[in-house]
Amino acid sequence: MRQANTGAAILAGLALASVPASAHDSAPIAMSETEQPAPALPPILPPRERAALENRILAERLETLIPQIMRAEGIDLWLLVAREYFEEPVVATMLDAENMHARRRTILIFHDPGEGKPVERLTVSRYGLGGLFAPSWNPNEQPDQWQAVAEIIATRDPAKIAINTSDLYQFADGMTLSQHDRFMSALPAELHHRVVSGEGLAIRWLETRTPSEMELYPGIVRIAHAVIGEAFSRKVITPGVTTASQVQWWYRDRLLQLGLDPWFHPSVAIQRQGTEGMLEGDVVIRPGDLLWTDFGITYLRLNTDTQHLAYVLRSGETEAPAGLRVGLANSNRVQDFLTRAFKVGRSGNETLAIARADAIAAGLDPSIYTHPIGHHGHGAGPAIGFWDNQKADPRGEGPIRANTAWSIELTSYAAVPEWGGQRVDFRTEEDAFFDGTSVRYIDGRQTEITLIPSD
Template sequence: MANRFLSAAMLAWATLAAPAGAQDTPIAFSQSEQGASALPPILSARERAETENRILATRLDEIVPAIMRAEGVDLWLLVAREYFEEPVVASMLDAHNMHARRRTILIFHDPGDGKPVERLTVSRYGLGGLFAPAWDPDKQPDQWQAAADLIAARNPARIAVNISDLSQFADGMTVSQYAAFTAALPPALRPRIVSGEGLAVRWLETRTPAEMALYPTIMRAAHAVIAQAFSRAVITPGVTTAEQVQWWYRDRLLQLGLEPWFHPSVAIQRQGVKGMLEGSEVIRPGDLLWTDFGITYLRLNTDTQHLAYVLKPGETSAPAGLRQGLANSNRVQDILTRQFAIGRSGNEALARARAEAKAAGLDPSIYAHPIGLHGHGAGPSIGFWDNQNADPRGTGPIRPNTAWSIELTSYAAVPEWGGQRVDFRTEENALFDGRSLRYIDGRQTELTLIPSDP
C-alpha cells in the first residue's frame, strides 16, 4: 500500500498529544535505556474505552481503504460468532462491544472512483456507530441471504474472505460459515472469492500515528514493572525463588489493572550449572537472571526480555565476561536493525543479519517478530529460535509503519565462569517508519544489578 502514514508528523511522535487524562507530557521515543523507570499514570476504564474507540475509528477510516486499494479488492467479508471472534473482527469491535453477538457479519465495499468505502454490518446489533446496520430480519429472516443480496447488488470483481494456510491472522472463515455463505451467494459470483490474507495482515500490522504516540507510555509501564521485579523490593537473594517472581508479576498487574498476554518467565543461569534453572530454584548471589514479560494495554502489546545480575557480597559490578555477553547481544541488535528495508522479506533480513554477525565473530540466534495488536503479531517473522534458516512465515515483505519485537540471543564463553557458555537473551520493541528502526522506550545496555545486602 502507499506509505500513507509516513509524514513529518510520523517523525515526531513525541510532540503528538496524549489522550485526555493520560499524562501532562507524552513520553517520547528513546534510544537509550531508562533505568529504574517510574510507572506512568494508568488510564481509567472509561478513558481507555474512549482512547481505544477513537483510535479504532481512525484505523477504519484510513487503513481499510488504503489496503483494499493496494490489494485490488473491492469487497471484504468478515464473519465471527459470539465468543468465537476471528482475529480481524476482534480488533474491529469497539470498547463497548467486547464480543460478536450471535453471528456478526462485516462487509467493506469500495465503490471506486475515489468514493468512501462502505462499512456495513449484517447483524442484529449495531457496533458503536462504526458500521452501518444493513439487515432487517423482519424483511429477510435469512442472515446469509441478506448478506448475499447486499454483495450481489454491488457486483464486486473480487470478494475477499479470510482463508489462509500460512497466516493464523487471516484464516478466520470457518468451514461451516464458508459453506453457508457460498450457498447463499449467486453462482456467478462464487469464482470471484479470493483469500483476504493480504488485507488481514496489513490491517493488523499497520500502526497509525495515534497508536505510536501511545506506545512509549505503554512500553514505559512494562519497563517500570520489570525494574521493580528485578530489585530488592521483590527479590531477596537466598530466599526468593524464580516462580515467586513470576507470580509477583501477575499480582502486580492485577493491582495496576493491566493484563499479561502470556505468563511471565523468570529463569537463572549459574556458574557451574548447565542451562536455565526455573520454578522453585532459589535465587542466589552470583546468579544471572533472565525475564520475559509482556502486557496488553490500550489494545497494544509489549514483549521484553531483560537480564539482571545478583551481586555477591563485596561486588559493585557484574563480572566483565557477563557485561561483554550483553554487549555482544547489543551488537547483534544493531546488525539486525540495519537490515530493515521496505519490501525486504523477513527471511532476507535474517540471512543478512546472521551472516554479518557471524563474520564479526558473534554466535547469534535471531527470532524477531512483528508486534502490535497481538504480541506475536501479523507480518513476516525474522527467524525462529528453532529454525535459523528461511521459513515460509518469513517470506512476506517488511512494510513501513510497523512495530517490531527485536528478539534474539547471542552465546558467549564467560572467563570468570571457567569459560562456561552463557545465553544472553534480549528483546526490545521498536518502530520501523520506512527509513530506520527506532526503539520505542530504549533498550537494555547494562545488566540490572541486584544487591545481596538490603
C-alpha cells in the first residue's frame, strides 16, 4: 500500500476539477474563536467529489492511525466483524465511500508483524473494499469463512487477538454473541487465552482527529452555523405566525435541498416571560420570546452539534433585555472554566468536577454535559457530565487525549430581572478541538444572542 497523502495534499488533490465552480476561489475556512453571525453558506461538494475526499482521508487514517493505536495498546492483531443490515460501529467508519455498508459478513483483520514493518490490512469477505484491504479469502479453496479467519490468525501467531467487546462503551461492543461463538469455535484452542477486548483500539480509532479532518471541520461547522442563521431569521420566522415545530421541519426541508443529513431531529423551543419551562411543538413564536435550537449535521463523515439562542425583538427594541444577555455571558464563562480544565490524561469525571467547582465558586449555576464528537454525534471517548448526572459516572472514567474533537455542551441558569426574576435556562453548545495543550473552537462560539425583528 503506497503512503497516504498528507492533509494538505488531499485537499490539493481534489483540484479545480473536483470542486464546484462556485468554490474555485474559496479559501479553506480556518478555526476561529469568533463566530460569524448568520455566515454565508460554504460550497457543498457533489457526491462524487465527497466520495473521493472521504476515501483519501480514510486511506490516510488507516495508514497512519492504525499502527499508532495498535502499538499504543500493545495489540498485534485486531479482528472486526460486521454483518449486512447489522453494522459494527468501527467497521462502518472503515468502509470506503462506494462500499457503504457491510455485505453478507464483512471481516477485517489488522496485523502488526512488529520490527517496524507495515501493518497488514486484510479483508476476509466476498467483496473487495476499495483497495484499502487486501482480499484474503478464496471461498473455492476454503468454503468456511471462519476457518479461513482461524488459519490466517494461526499462521501469524499473535500474542494478543483483540475483538470488539465492551460492557461500558457501545462503540467497542460490535462483536455479537453468535459471531463470537463461531469465531471461538474455529480458533485453535491453544489461542483462546490470547483473545482480549479491543475497547481501547475502538475508542482511539474513533476519537482521534487527523490534520486532514481538522482542515475540513471548520467548513463543516460553518455549514451548520449558516443553516442555523437562516432558521433564526425573518426568512423562516414570522413572529405571531410561525410555530416552533414549523422551524424544526424547515431544518429538515433545508437539509434535503442541500443534500445533507441530520444525525438527529432538530430541536426548537421557546422560553417566555411568565411561563415556566420550554414551550415546544405547535406553540406560536411571539415578540419577547427567547428561542433555543439544537441542530446537527453529518457531512464528509464528520458530525456537528450546536445549540444557539435567539431573541424576538418587541416593537421598539433594538437589543435583547440585559438580563438575557448576562445569562448567555454566564454560559460563556462556564465554557471557559470547562475548556481550561482540559488536560491530557485527566478523566472526564475529574474535568467535570474541576469545571463545576470553579464555576460555582464564581457564583454561577452550571450544568455540564459535554461529549466527544467526530464520526458520531455523541462520539467515542470519555463523557464530561450528563444533564441528569453532574457527578462521577463510569462513562467519564476514561482519559482525555490530544487530537480529539468535542461538543462543549452545557447550560447555566440565571434569574432575569426584566422577566420578574424568572429563572431562565441558557443552553449553549459549540464544537471544539483539543490539540493536547488548549481547546479551540472549530468555528467560534455564540457570545451574542441572535436578534429576530418583529416588525
